[in-house]
Amino acid sequence: MQDYLKSIYLINRESGESVSTSEVAEKMRVSAPTVTSMLVKLGEKKFIKYEKYKGATLTKKGEAIALEILRHHRLIETYLVEFLGYDWSEVHEEADVLEHHISEELERRIANALGNPKYGLYGAPIPSADLASIAKDETTKLGEHISGDLVMIERVKENYIGSENSPRTRDSEELQYLAEIGIKPGEKVKVESVAPFGMITVSNEKGSHSLPKEVSMSIHVKKI
Structure with missing residues (x-):
């Protein structure tokens, strides 16, 4: 149940619209009938508003x-990286498992140990302890920028739509590579060129780097 609610939240935050059965099925990699059955149950429990063919909120x-x-x-x-020596490329799947099993006291202690951060490892906002709604995302996507733009990387999404038009999770090698070339939250890059088919070339203090469209569209930035 929790994974469905999290998926609906994340999809809606990107689109701002009701979330369709197919979108949830793609994100969670389950069948559409399975999703429909769960959405009906979540609606009955008042966790979502769901209308067939109109989606869920x-x-x-x-x-x-x-x-x-x-x-x-x-x-x-963030804790796994800061205190247990994990690389940022190793922690997403670990957190997917552990997120359902920590107590509120352990959550509080982890937050205190980290200094109550406002943003997570990949740059996404960490919801506050009182679970207040998160402000609207004001970033843009790197792939939407033009040659000459100087931008600050705000967030690198763990999941994105791949070249086959299906959701995928970054593997550890990809995250390691992005870190090695300076594509991480808090780093500046300049857009050098954008190819007609979507490949974007950026530069920073570590050199010049070409990124496929699906990758550049999953990196959120703010223009400087």
Whole structure:
């Protein structure tokens, strides 16, 4: 149940619209009938508002659960890197498992140990302890920028739409490579060129780097 609510929240945050059965099925890699069955149950429990063919939106009750799971997830990812020596490329799957099993006391202690951070390892906001709604994302996507733009990287998404037009999770080698070339939150890059078919070339203090469109569209930035 929690994974469904989290997925609906994340999809809606990107699109701002009701979330379809197919979108949830793609993100969670399950069948559409399985999703439909769960959405009906979540609707009956007042976690979502769901209408067949119109999609689902979270209620306040459902949003609170989604935010709590996201808070657990992003705190755990950061803690694993800061205190247990993990690389940022290793922690997403670990957090996917652990996010459902930590107590509120452990969550509080992890947050305190980290200094109560506002942003997670990949740059996404960490929901506050009171689970208040997160402000609208004001970033743009790197792949939307033009030659000459100087931007600050704000967030690198763990999941994105791949070249086959299906959701995928970055593997550890890809995250390691992005870190090695300076594509991480807090780093500046300049857009050098954009090819007609979408390949974008950026430069930073570590050199010049060409990124496929699906990768550049999953990196959120702010223009400087």
